Amino acid sequence: VPEAAAGRLGPPGKNVSNNSKMAEVKSMFREVLPKQGQLSVEDVTTMVLCKPKLLPLKSLTLEKLEKMQQAAQDTVRQQEMAEKQRQITH
Amino acid sequence: MGSEMEPLLLAWSYFRRRKFQLCADLCTQVLEKSPYDQEPDPELPVSQAAWILKARALTEMVYVDEVDVDQEGIAEMILDENAIAQVPRPGTSLKLPGTSQSGGPSQAVRPVTQAGRPITGYLRPSTQSGRPGTMEQAIKAPRTAYTARPITSSSGRFVRLGTASMLTSPDGPFINLSRLNLTKYSQKPKLAKALFEYIFHHENDVKTALDLAALSTEHSQYKDWWWKVQIGKCYYRLGMYREAEKQFKSALKQQEMVDTFLYLAKVYIALDQPVTALNLFKQGLDKFPGEVTLLCGIARIYEEMNNISSATEYYKEVLKQDNTHVEAIACIGSNHFYSDQPEIALRFYRRLLQMGVYNCQLFNNLGLCCFYAQQYDMTLTSFERALSLAENEEETADVWYNLGHVAVGIGDTNLAHQCFRLALVNNNHHAEAYNNLAVLEMRQGHVEQARALLQTASSLAPHMYEPHFNFATISDKIGDLQRSYAAAQKSEAAFPDHVDTQHLIKQLKQHFAML
Numbered sequence: 001v002p003e004a005a006a007g008r009l010g011p012p013g014k015n016v017s018n019n020s021k022m023a024e025v026k027s028m029f030r031e032v033l034p035k036q037g038q039l040s041v042e043d044v045t046t047m048v049l050c051k052p053k054l055l056p057l058k059s060l061t062l063e064k065l066e067k068m069q070q071a072a073q074d075t076v077r078q079q080e081m082a083e084k085q086r087q088i089t090h
Numbered sequence: 091m092g093s094e095m096e097p098l099l100l101a102w103s104y105f106r107r108r109k110f111q112l113c114a115d116l117c118t119q120v121l122e123k124s125p126y127d128q129e130p131d132p133e134l135p136v137s138q139a140a141w142i143l144k145a146r147a148l149t150e151m152v153y154v155d156e157v158d159v160d161q162e163g164i165a166e167m168i169l170d171e172n173a174i175a176q177v178p179r180p181g182t183s184l185k186l187p188g189t190s191q192s193g194g195p196s197q198a199v200r201p202v203t204q205a206g207r208p209i210t211g212y213l214r215p216s217t218q219s220g221r222p223g224t225m226e227q228a229i230k231a232p233r234t235a236y237t238a239r240p241i242t243s244s245s246g247r248f249v250r251l252g253t254a255s256m257l258t259s260p261d262g263p264f265i266n267l268s269r270l271n272l273t274k275y276s277q278k279p280k281l282a283k284a285l286f287e288y289i290f291h292h293e294n295d296v297k298t299a300l301d302l303a304a305l306s307t308e309h310s311q312y313k314d315w316w317w318k319v320q321i322g323k324c325y326y327r328l329g330m331y332r333e334a335e336k337q338f339k340s341a342l343k344q345q346e347m348v349d350t351f352l353y354l355a356k357v358y359i360a361l362d363q364p365v366t367a368l369n370l371f372k373q374g375l376d377k378f379p380g381e382v383t384l385l386c387g388i389a390r391i392y393e394e395m396n397n398i399s400s401a402t403e404y405y406k407e408v409l410k411q412d413n414t415h416v417e418a419i420a421c422i423g424s425n426h427f428y429s430d431q432p433e434i435a436l437r438f439y440r441r442l443l444q445m446g447v448y449n450c451q452l453f454n455n456l457g458l459c460c461f462y463a464q465q466y467d468m469t470l471t472s473f474e475r476a477l478s479l480a481e482n483e484e485e486t487a488d489v490w491y492n493l494g495h496v497a498v499g500i501g502d503t504n505l506a507h508q509c510f511r512l513a514l515v516n517n518n519h520h521a522e523a524y525n526n527l528a529v530l531e532m533r534q535g536h537v538e539q540a541r542a543l544l545q546t547a548s549s550l551a552p553h554m555y556e557p558h559f560n561f562a563t564i565s566d567k568i569g570d571l572q573r574s575y576a577a578a579q580k581s582e583a584a585f586p587d588h589v590d591t592q593h594l595i596k597q598l599k600q601h602f603a604m605l
Contacts, residue, residue, distance in 0.1 A: 043593075045563055045590055045593070045594065047528075047529045047532055047559075047560045047563055047564075048198075048529075048556045048559060048560060048590075049495075049498065049525070049526050049529055049556070050201065050521075050522035050525045050526055050554065050556050051199060051200065051201050052458050052462075052492050052495040053201055053209070053488060053491065053492060053522065054209070054211065054423075054424045054427055054428075054454075054455045054458060055450070055451035055454050055455060055485070055488055056209065056210055056211055056212050056213040056420070056424075056451065057211065057212050057213065057416060057417075057420045057442075057447065057449070057451050057452060058213045058449075058451070059158065059212065059213060059214045059416075059417065061154055061155055061158040061214065062213055062214060064154060065154060068152060
């Protein structure tokens with residue numbers, strides 16, 4: 001069935017050669033699917049990475065609050081600077 | 091000059107155009123010209139108008155919607171006597187996040203906050219950090235510059251804003267509250283309302299505001315719902331939740347308003363009664379069907395209770411009513427991302443971009459979604475944009491951290507190493523970056539460095555299970571079984587369902603039994 005599907009998908013002129021090539025490949029490599037016996041998998045504990053972090057968007061209120069806080073801090077700093085300047089000049 | 095405008099009219103015009111500083115300055119000039127005392131002269135309506143306009147302009151400058159404002163200090167949380175049940179049943183409290191009841195993504199996929207909740211897609215003043223459940227947790231929480239909370243809310247942002255507003259006027263405050271004759275103002279309802287807002291928002295003097303509101307509501311013979319809501323707001327700020335509840339309920343009887351529902355729900359959330367709050371919101375929805383803020387309130391509560399699927403349902407309901415609701419879009423988007431559907435998350439974030447949201451966080455999220463949805467062409471450009479838009483070092487650190495993941499994904503270990511290093515340069519409290527760097531060091535066989543990094547990570551963020559688990563794994567490998575066991579137990583405490591941790595503990599117990 002898969003070969004027929006491949007044939008339908010491929011361009012119509014090259015169907016034959018494609019199919020024959022695939023048939024050759026198939027005859028060279030055959031998958032091994034054991035139906036008897038034990039299957040063993042070694043479970044190795046690996047270290048875990050922390051996960052990628054989507055950043056939360058900020059609400060407008062929060063942005064406004066932060067902006068106001070920043071502005072307040074700036075004014076405080078400016079006033080302190082002005083104070084210092086005055087002390088130096090006196 | 092004949093073309094000059096009447097100053098008061100101009101001030102009004104400034105006010106309407108939201109140029110509050112100009113408006114206030116102009117009002118000051120008007121008040122200086124006309125005989126101006128501490129209180130407006132009743133004989134001079136112009137000066138009275140200028141006075142009240144200035145108060146309103148100053149209020150508007152620092153106005154923050156009271157529904158949104160909430161910041162709990164450590165003292166409020168620890169000494170919280172308001173919660174009804176100290177040991178609440180699961181699903182009835184906001185303090186116990188609960189193991190995800192509804193099949194939301196597990197901790198192995200979605201990072202959690204300190205309080206053990208999955209990180210949200212949207213940040214509001216009250217979501218900045220969940221409330222810790224116990225005293226121990228509250229004190230143990232590491233004080234990094236990023237997570238520090240004020241000791242009490244009365245030393246928090248409100249007061250700082252209040253003093254800030256005073257700083258800007260060099261001649262002292264505009265209205266000297268202690269000299270104010272409140273009884274006189276409560277007789278004039280129009281003046282009183284503006285004055286109340288000024289005292290409450292600008293001066294942040296809740297007690298005086300409460301006095302004024304109490305006198306005014308008396309003057310209106312308890313018939314004005316607005317004053318009742320204001321009294322409730324004051325009680326809420328003062329931490330008297332039961333009194334606030336009474337006022338809001340009484341106001342609702344007189345006049346049903348969406349705002350009042352929201353305030354009352356806030357009281358119930360402060361009392362740690364999310365189920366009552368949910369019922370209240372649903373009552374509100376009966377009166378105001380499809381009201382977005384109420385729907386959104388329900389979704390937020392569900393999200394805080396770790397019931398992600400119900401939260402998403404309500405966020406979708408929000409989007410049906412208002413399809414430009416940023417919070418709903420962001421939350422649904424992040425939910426899709428962490429439930430393994432990055433391509434759908436990408437559509438939500440792209441919608442935000444179309445709506446004009448333009449910041450570092452959005453581009454970072456777009457970059458991550460693009461990468462995991464295999465749209466590699468957009469990934470790096472998004473991250474570049476995010477880096478250029480970052481406003482502070484914490485944001486830059488987060489972007490570099492996520493870029494590190496991209497580098498790990500394409501197998502470029504060197505680049506990943508550099509990215510995580512850069513994240514740490516920008517924010518040396520970035521616990522996740524320490525952990526991931528340790529994993530990379532371990533791959534190169536540098537055991538000692540990895541151990542040191544992991545120890546830093548676990549002391550910075552004890553709520554994350556990854557550093558504990560990794561430390562346990564390394565210690566197990568080099569034969570330090572005792573330390574391995576201690577770390578594994580911490581990891582189990584942080585994430586009880588982690589299979590590998592359980593496995594490791596079982597193995598270690600067998601070892602100890604054999605000795």
